[in-house]
Amino acid sequence: MKALLCKQHGLPETLVxxxxxxxxxxxxxxxxxxxxxAVNFPDTLIIRNLYQFKPELPFSPGGESAGVIAKVGAKVKNVKPGDRVISFTGWGGIAEQVLCKAMQVIPMVPEMDFVTASAFVMTYGTSLHALKDRARLKQGETLCVLGASGGVGLAAIEIGKALGAKVIACASSADKLAVCKEHGADELINYNDEDLKTRIRELTGGKGADVIYDPVGGQYAEPALRSIAWRGRYLVVGFANGEIPKIPLNLALLKGCAIVGVFWGDFGKREPMNLMMDLKTLIGWFNEGTIKPHIADTYPLARGAEAIRALMDRKVSGKVVVTMERPA
Known part of the structure; x- marks a missing residue:
């Protein structure tokens, strides 16, 4: 079998x-x-040894994939060879085969193709856990999504709308914001051209956003927190900007707000039954047409490193997917 391998920690160009x-x-x-x-932001970190999980070298990046069961272990009862499944493993997926615990696979929805299925679990799982479980987002509240055109950002927009919230999408260009609008955003902020704190307050009638979803970090974290509503919830999802912000904690006091961590990977390990309930909800929404992954581009395995580079350089709205060019 062929695999995209990280044999030494470094940038995507070191992968073979x-x-x-x-x-x-x-x-x-x-x-x-x-x-x-699918390629996700953790892939850009794990190959540089900057992620929470640190697999031994050599390894393949790729935390989620879709394919067909080839072999099962002697004690496996939940799937069989020939089943079409989605796998979520943390790493190992950008290869012609991936080894999974039996509980790390779920059946594919019949209506899903492999590309769509591969881009489903991590972004939607993260965003549902963040908004439903960690933020307790309520119908009629305002959700502000930073980095809204990325994979988790678009998922947060769609899930926010499904939960009955008004959604403000924030991104760095008109093209990215157009994608956010297509996925249901009610209001748009270009934070390269507009003052983020001022615009959030204007769009919320001075109240501020009830929930702020932040997968970006960096320079926009503090102004976003300054625009949060009383009893708001600030979701720390990730640091795609590359900079972990240092937040003045007096803001949490003055706003009466909560700063809430979102670590979906550990949630799945610690609370597998809750994870499965979330996935059931997401599959139902997919079948209803409420949510649908936005696939920006696909790359063959031979160009897998380029796919990771495209995401790392923030040239992507939604998801990029590496394909193995197998028969459908």
Whole structure:
């Protein structure tokens, strides 16, 4: 099998595609023939040894993928060879095969193609956990999404609307904001051209946003927090900007607000039944047409490093997916 390998920590250009032995499952594991693997922001970190999880070298990036079960371990009962599944493994997905625990796969929705399926779990899972569980977003509240044109940002827009919120999308260009509008955003802020704090207050009649969803960090974190409503919830989702902001904690006191961490990867490990309930909700919304991943581009495995570079350089609205060019 071929795999995109990280053999030394570094930028995407250090990744190589090589042949490695086919995989074999342990008793509670499955091997999936991967058809498509989505690229997510953690992939840009894990190859540089900057992520919370640090696999041993060499490894393949790619935390979510979709394909067909090839082999199952002796104790596996929930899936069988030939089943079409979505895998969420943390890493290992950008390869022709991925090894998973049996509980790390779920059946694909029949209406999903492999590319769409590969781009579904991490972004929507993160955003539903953030908005429903961590923020307790209520119908009629205002949700402000930073980095709104990215994968988790667009998912947050769609889920916010599904939960009955008014959604303000913030991004860095008119083109990115147009994508946000297509996915249901009610109001738009270009934070390259407009003052973020002032515009959030204007769009909320001076009240501020009830929930701020921040996967970006960096320079916009503090002005966003300054525009939060009384008893608001500020969701710390990630740091795509590359800078972890230092927040003046007196703002939390003055606003009576909560600064809430969102770590979906550990949530899934610690609360697997709650994760499965969330995935059931998301699949229902997909079947209803309420949510749909925005696929910006696809890359063959041979160009997998380019896909990671495109995301790292923030040239992407939605998701990019690496395909294995297998028969459908």
């Amino acid at each position: 595609v090589e042949d490695i032995p086919d995989l074999e499952p342990g008793d509670d594991e499955v091997v999936v023939d991967v058809h498509a693997a």
